[in-house]
Amino acid sequence: MTPTLVAILPLLNLALGLLLAAWTLTFLARIVLTWYPQVDLSKGFWPLLAWPTESIxxxxxxxxxxxxxxxxxxxxxxxxxxxxxxxxxxQQGLLSLVLLRAQSLAQITA
Known part of the structure; x- marks a missing residue:
């Protein structure tokens, strides 16, 4: 593996993990909002929850x-x-395992 790829993998792992976690939290907020049907998702800060989720x-x-x-x-x-x-x-995810493999190969070749 190239040294550039080894340097980018931790950032990619972190960014993807944070993005998926944020999106999950947004959907969790939408679950809570289903309990309050009177909430207008087009007013206030509610569009911040509606925009990334409503199309899906x-x-x-x-x-x-x-x-x-x-x-x-x-x-x-x-x-x-x-x-x-x-x-x-x-912990046993695909990107996490590739990252661990790349780091161990980088240590061996160093």
Whole structure:
């Protein structure tokens, strides 16, 4: 592996982990907001929660209809994002293992 790649991998691992964690928290906030249907997502700071999630939730709502009148699509996305985060940057995640392998190879060649 190139030294540049070894230098970039930790930053990529951290950035991807933080991005997926932030997106998961945004969907968790959307779950809480489903308990308060009177909240207008177009006013105040609520668009900050609605903007990154609504396009994905809208598509998912076409596939998964509400169960008992409850929108379950944010719950689905929290599960999918948690799984993706674990598979990529978790302790045994793909990117984490590549990073460990690159660091061990860098130590051997140094």
């Amino acid at each position: 939730l809208g598509v998912t709502r076409r596939v998964v209809s509400p169960i008992g009148g409850v929108d379950v699509t944010p719950v689905i996305w929290v599960g999918l994002l948690s799984l993706l985060r674990e598979l990529l940057v978790g």
